[in-house]
Structures are given as structure tokens and as C-alpha cells.
Amino acid sequence: MPTVTPDDWSRLPKLTAPDIHEAIERPVVSVTTAPSAFEGEGFPVRRAFAGMNLRDLDPFVHMDQMGEVDYAPGEPKGTPWHPHRGFETVTYMIDGTFAHQDSNGGGGLITNGDTQWMTAGGGILHIETPPEELVVSGGLFHGIQLWVNLPAKEKMTPPAYQGIEAGQMVVVSSVDGGSLVRIIAGEVAGHRGPGSTHTPMALMHASVSPGALLELAWNPSFNGLAYVLAGSGLVGSERRPVQMGQLVAFGPGDWMRVEGVDRQDPRSVNLEVLVLGGQPIREPVEHYGPFVMNTRDEIMQALDDFQAGRLGTIPANALMPHVPDPNPVRAEHTGI
Ligand code: MN
Numbered sequence: 001m002p003t004v005t006p007d008d009w010s011r012l013p014k015l016t017a018p019d020i021h022e023a024i025e026r027p028v029v030s031v032t033t034a035p036s037a038f039e040g041e042g043f044p045v046r047r048a049f050a051g052m053n054l055r056d057l058d059p060f061v062h063m064d065q066m067g068e069v070d071y072a073p074g075e076p077k078g079t080p081w082h083p084h085r086g087f088e089t090v091t092y093m094i095d096g097t098f099a100h101q102d103s104n105g106g107g108g109l110i111t112n113g114d115t116q117w118m119t120a121g122g123g124i125l126h127i128e129t130p131p132e133e134l135v136v137s138g139g140l141f142h143g144i145q146l147w148v149n150l151p152a153k154e155k156m157t158p159p160a161y162q163g164i165e166a167g168q169m170v171v172v173s174s175v176d177g178g179s180l181v182r183i184i185a186g187e188v189a190g191h192r193g194p195g196s197t198h199t200p201m202a203l204m205h206a207s208v209s210p211g212a213l214l215e216l217a218w219n220p221s222f223n224g225l226a227y228v229l230a231g232s233g234l235v236g237s238e239r240r241p242v243q244m245g246q247l248v249a250f251g252p253g254d255w256m257r258v259e260g261v262d263r264q265d266p267r268s269v270n271l272e273v274l275v276l277g278g279q280p281i282r283e284p285v286e287h288y289g290p291f292v293m294n295t296r297d298e299i300m301q302a303l304d305d306f307q308a309g310r311l312g313t314i315p316a317n318a319l320m321p322h323v324p325d326p327n328p329v330r331a332e333h334t335g336i
Contacts (some may be wrong), residue, residue, distance in 0.1 A: 009179075016190070032246065059279065059281045060225070061147040061287060071139060076139070087149050091145045094143055094205075098110045103124055115163075118161050155293060170192065201276070
């Protein structure tokens, strides 16, 4: 797992454990399983939020786990140029590389622990694609794309781009050193990640050693979600079993309990969990394709504006998906 993973967790700053006698533990409300699907030009994803009510996800709207997939040469795929309005896309790459370019001048490579936090706001066009050399070589590919809603008053804000490099994440360990927590945005037990957000929220990636127990203090005004990226674990005081591709929704309280099982599947050394939550925006959500607005009229307006080119234009030096050379054997058969 090439995202930031120090060898020695004992020297990292420590989270303070919640006072488990005073503070209220968040109960497990639901465990849902993400179905597999294909996104963009046909790359495999798990729809992490499938089966959940939007009210319980607020301020988040959608999340895809991209991979984990080990591509053969020529197989890596991304998305073509497409629009967004009314929210933010947050892409966290654990393994592999995505190249990004947008109509607002933002872009770059996101790789091995980097996060790209893109505010579509009033409108943006962008492309997310593996770079040419990775298309040619193939390779391991694993990441997350999370859609973060914007409140009505900020839906039409100018587009913006934050490139959060892997080394900027705030990396801390649990008191017992058994868990590693990489904070991308928001704050936990006094440690604050680098991401700038429009509404209060927190996003972090935790690795929990086999048999270790992570007692994670969590802002009581936030919802609490944990998505299992890899491995197997036990959640809540009832130690409910969870595994790769499952989302846990916690109820209200001050902290949540995530435990790694003693024996992990050989594919993952640790339990890997994306932990996220925020202060709900509590506004109506109309989600249609790449647009997330408050009303149906605003969706119609977004479609009109996109057709009229008002969400942005593809730049002159545009990055385009790399199409590998056609198979020469097949090419022989195209001759007359
Ligand atoms: Mn997109």
C-alpha cells in the first residue's frame, strides 16, 4: 500500500483515547454492501453508498471505490471530459496514478496517497485518466472518489482546486500504536488535516493492525461513516463483522469503535478503513448525473448551461485519454 505508511508507528503523535466511561459510544446503525459497477470508460468501482438514504450521508452524496484492480498492459481506463456543478469531487489515490486537468486551469498527477479536492461550484469540465505510461504498463490501481455537497448559498461559487500531497496528510497513531490514522481533512482529537472544506467535516484513512482496537473520538455534531477499503474488522460494542466493500453507518455519540480481526486475509496486512463524517447541510438534494443541486429547475438550468458551453470549455492543450495501439494481429484481419 504505497500511500503514506511509516514503518514505525510508535514515534508518531498520538491520538488521545476517548473517556469511555463518560463519553457515549456511537452505535452501529447499519452495514451495507457496495455493489460492483463500471465508471467512465469502463473502470471497475464499488458504489460505496448504495442502499443508504441521502439524509444519513449528508453532507456527502456519492462515493466510489476505484479498484482495487491489477491491470494488464493496455487496460487502465479513466473518464473522458465531462462537466460538474453544485458540489466537490475528492479523489484520494492509494495505489496507482491518475492525471487530471480541468477547464479552470487546475490539474496534475495524483498518486500514492495524494488527494485532489476539486470544487466544481458553478461549473467546471474535467478529465480523470491514467497517464500514457501506466496505460502501456498496466499496474495496481486503487482509490476513492467522494462527492461532497455544497450548501445552496455556495453551489455557484467559482470553481477551485486543492492538490493535497501525500506528505501533507497529518499522520497520527492510536495510543497503543496499533492503528495509523492519516487525516486528509478535518480534525480528530486536536489533530487537523490539510484539506479546506466549505462546511465542517472530517475525512481520514485508518489502518488497524490485526487484533488492534481503534477508539476514535468523533465530533458529536457530525454523522459517522466508515467504509472498509480492505481487510476484515469488527465494529461497535457488539463487534459486528465487516469486510472489504462494506459501509458502516454509526448513530449519534462521541466516539466509534473499529477493531481489526486477528487473522487478516493474505491480500491485506491490516484492516483499511476510510472514516468520514460532517455536519449535515439539511437542504433538499436533486442529483442528476454529474450535477447536484437543490431543485429540479436548477438541474434543468445546469443541463442548458452545459449545452450552451457555460460550464467551461476544453482547453487548447487538453489532456486526452491514451488509446493503446491496436493489436497488430487483429490489424492483419482488417486488410481486404
Ligand atoms: Mn468527474
